[in-house]
Amino acid sequence: xxxxxxxxxxxxxxxxxxxxxxxxxxxxxxxxxxxxxxxxxxxxxxxxxxxxxxxxxxxxxxxxxxxxxxxxxxxxxxxxxxxxxxxxxxxxxxxxxxxxxxxxxxxxxxxxxxxxxxxxxxxxxxxxxxxxxxxxxxxxxxxxxxxxxxxxxxxxxxxxxxxxxxxxxxxxxxxxxxxxxxxxxxxxxxxxxxxxxxxxxxxxxxxxxxxxxxxxxxxxxxxxxxxxxxxxxxxxxxxxxxxxxxxxxxxxxxxxxxxxxxxxxxxxxxxxxxxxxxxxxxxxxxxxxxxxxxxxxxxxxxxxxxxxxxxxxxxxxxxxxxx
Amino acid sequence: xxxxxxxxxxxxxxxxxxxxxxxxxxxxxxxxxxxxxxxxxxxxxxxxxxxxxxxxxxxxxxxxxxxxxxxxxxxxxxxxxxxxxxxxxxxxxxxxxxxxxxxxxxxxxxxxxxxxxxxxxxxxxxxxxxxxxxxxxxxxxxxxxxxxxxxxxxxxxxxxxxxxxxxxxxxxxxxxxxxxxxxxxxxxxxxxxxxxxxxxxxxxxxxxxxxxxxxxxxxxxxxxxxxxxxxxxxxxxxxxxxxxxxxxxxxxxxxxxxxxxxxxxxxxxxxxxxxxxxxxxxxxxxxxxxxxxxxxxxxxxxxxxxxxxxxxxxxxxxxxxxx
Numbered sequence: 001x002x003x004x005x006x007x008x009x010x011x012x013x014x015x016x017x018x019x020x021x022x023x024x025x026x027x028x029x030x031x032x033x034x035x036x037x038x039x040x041x042x043x044x045x046x047x048x049x050x051x052x053x054x055x056x057x058x059x060x061x062x063x064x065x066x067x068x069x070x071x072x073x074x075x076x077x078x079x080x081x082x083x084x085x086x087x088x089x090x091x092x093x094x095x096x097x098x099x100x101x102x103x104x105x106x107x108x109x110x111x112x113x114x115x116x117x118x119x120x121x122x123x124x125x126x127x128x129x130x131x132x133x134x135x136x137x138x139x140x141x142x143x144x145x146x147x148x149x150x151x152x153x154x155x156x157x158x159x160x161x162x163x164x165x166x167x168x169x170x171x172x173x174x175x176x177x178x179x180x181x182x183x184x185x186x187x188x189x190x191x192x193x194x195x196x197x198x199x200x201x202x203x204x205x206x207x208x209x210x211x212x213x214x215x216x217x218x219x220x221x222x223x224x225x226x227x228x229x230x231x232x233x234x235x236x237x238x239x240x241x242x243x244x245x246x247x248x249x250x251x252x253x254x255x256x257x258x259x260x261x262x263x264x265x266x267x268x269x270x271x272x273x274x275x276x277x278x279x280x281x282x283x284x285x286x287x288x289x290x291x292x293x294x295x296x297x298x299x300x301x302x303x304x305x306x307x308x309x310x311x312x313x314x315x316x317x318x319x320x321x322x323x
Numbered sequence: 324x325x326x327x328x329x330x331x332x333x334x335x336x337x338x339x340x341x342x343x344x345x346x347x348x349x350x351x352x353x354x355x356x357x358x359x360x361x362x363x364x365x366x367x368x369x370x371x372x373x374x375x376x377x378x379x380x381x382x383x384x385x386x387x388x389x390x391x392x393x394x395x396x397x398x399x400x401x402x403x404x405x406x407x408x409x410x411x412x413x414x415x416x417x418x419x420x421x422x423x424x425x426x427x428x429x430x431x432x433x434x435x436x437x438x439x440x441x442x443x444x445x446x447x448x449x450x451x452x453x454x455x456x457x458x459x460x461x462x463x464x465x466x467x468x469x470x471x472x473x474x475x476x477x478x479x480x481x482x483x484x485x486x487x488x489x490x491x492x493x494x495x496x497x498x499x500x501x502x503x504x505x506x507x508x509x510x511x512x513x514x515x516x517x518x519x520x521x522x523x524x525x526x527x528x529x530x531x532x533x534x535x536x537x538x539x540x541x542x543x544x545x546x547x548x549x550x551x552x553x554x555x556x557x558x559x560x561x562x563x564x565x566x567x568x569x570x571x572x573x574x575x576x577x578x579x580x581x582x583x584x585x586x587x588x589x590x591x592x593x594x595x596x597x598x599x600x601x602x603x604x605x606x607x608x609x610x611x612x613x614x615x616x617x618x619x620x621x622x623x624x625x626x627x628x629x630x631x632x633x634x635x636x637x638x639x640x641x642x643x644x645x646x
Contacts, residue, residue, distance in 0.1 A: 029470070029473055032473055032477050034477070035473060035477070086435050086436075086439055089431065089432070089435050090431075090432040090435050090436055091432070092432065108412065108413075108431055109412070109413040109414070109415065109476065110476075112409055112412050112413055112435055113409075113413055113469075113472060113473060113476060116409055116442075116469050116472065117469045117470070117472075117473060119439075119442060119465075119469075120462070120465040120466045120468070120469035120470075121466065121469075123446060123461070123462040123465050123466075124462040124463060124465070124466050126462075127455075127458055127459045127462040127463075130455065132450075132453060132455050132458070135450055135455070135458055136450045138446070139443070139446040139447040139449075139450040140447060140450075142442075142443040142446050142447070143443045143444065143446075143447050145443070146436075146439050146440040146442075146443035146444075147352070147440070147443075149436060149439065149440075150352055150355055150358060150436060150440060153432065153433075153436060154355050154357070154358070
């Protein structure tokens with residue numbers, strides 16, 4: 001899914017998203033062409049811009065002031081991207097979505113620096129909103145994401161995590177920033193409290209659905225479309241919903257357990273086969289659909305409008321996407 | 324210089340600094356003992372706590388409300404420490420002040436994570452001040468420091484940097500956070516504008532003096548007290564004031580130039596000898612004293628008080644310290 005294909009679903013804010021792009025581009029450290037190229041590389045890898053789109057759409061529920069909404073949307077995308085960049089350093093990942101990672105291209109040193117530079121800009125941009133509650137929300141989200149990252153990495157290769165830990169982990173890692181994008185946009189626009197809360201709940205459930213679908217696609221997706229081999233999460237020692245369901249079904253004897261105890265190649269192949277040949281991906285998908293439906297239910301208090309239709313379309317798109 | 328020895332100079336805020344320490348300790352991620360130990364290790368390495376002391380002292384110029392000043396002071400120390408931690412990853416440094424770095428002990432992955440976790444907490448703590456101007460100041464400082472770090476690392480081994488570049492670089496890397504500590508404390512306390520500006524100017528000049536003295540001690544200091552060999556900046560390809568003065572004196576033919584063109588061992592030895600045997604360190608020290616005097620001059624508008632005396636003492640201490 002590239003940004004062109006996704007932007008079709010963004011309705012009334014489609015034509016304003018390029019302003020977010022322009023702002024992001026303007027932050028490149030042009031006096032250091034090497035670093036500017038790294039930043040370009042990682043921003044281009046981001047792709048769908050779903051978080052900025054949510055922030056702008058939420059802004060449609062109140063005073064749609066792009067001078068404040070565009071910095072918020074850019075801030076959230078920068079925070080997201082900076083997190084990916086540092087994750088790639090932490091995981092020592094060679095590729096992300098089929099493209100070489102910044103650390104593979106430029107080394108850890110420059111990559112950590114560019115990540116920090118993007119975090120700094122994210123903080124500066126959110127301060128431009130001039131809204132203390134939005135800034136607090138941003139800081140709390142940063143905390144949730146950093147803690148979520150600790151949990152993810154400290155539980156890698158920790159066999160025994162359950163689905164509850166998984167839901168907590170993706171709530172911190174993904175859903176929190178979706179929630180902040182949607183809630184923050186509504187707050188900046190001064191939308192009524194009830195709608196601010198509705199957007200937060202929508203964003204959170206949408207983020208959960210988004211991450212679960214991501215984790216399903218890691219098993220089911222086409223390697224070319226996804227830009228990574230099937231099962232790459234498991235290969236990195238990260239348990240996601242499909243492998244956790246497999247573990248629950250065969251607690252005494254299952255290939256994921258054998259994989260984690262060191263019998264790697266054959267156990268990985270066997271895990272993938274068992275997951276793909278069973279109804280585990282379908283069961284996982286039903287969980288994503290459940291979160292999507294919760295997201296849709298959260299929209300009930302929003303008055304009928306093009307914005308509401310678009311938020312609805314996005315929720316369906318999130319569970320229908322193929323990459 | 325350890326924190327016990329330094330704290331004697333902090334006068335009226337000496338007994339409140341432990342509250343900053345307690346807050347910092349409370350942020351350790353205790354559910355992950357490994358990461359909590361890394362964070363402890365890097366916080367202990369910080370040492371002097373001069374930045375938190377400045378923030379609290381500045382708060383004495385207005386409403387000395389520790390509920391807001393302590394989070395600000397802790398936020399600034401965390402930002403400082405997180406920067407050091409990421410710098411060590413960027414520079415691949417094995418030791419800092421004689422102690423192994425976090426990356427040497429725990430690897431880059433955990434270290435980047437702990438740095439991000441500390442950045443996140445710093446943002447959350449500054450948001451607790453509830454002061455939008457202080458938050459903006461914090462975000463701008465983060466930007467200056469990140470840009471300063473880019474400049475430092477992109478100019479490593481770039482022979483040809485002049486003293487002006489050096490002053491710009493240390494302004495971003497060190498003086499900006501000193502200025503923010505002092506200005507931020509005064510702002511949180513609601514000190515009069517004239518005093519807020521005086522504290523900013525004081526902090527900035529003090530930070531310049533502090534960094535220049537650091538850079539002199541890198542050449543002149545006792546290896547045991549400093550915990551690193553003499554000339555370690557030059558060894559890492561970083562030009563500081565003493566080596567820049569040496570270059571200016573012998574533009575056509577000098578050992579720093581030969582060091583940068585690859586004749587390492589003998590040229591480094593020769594550079595150290597020429598700097599230590601000349602009056603270059605004295606000349607550099609005079610520049611530090613000049614900045615100290617500017618810091619003292621900035622205090623003129625501050626009414627006579629124990630706080631003013633302590634700020635004066637700190638300025639003298641900064642240029643008199645031996646490590």
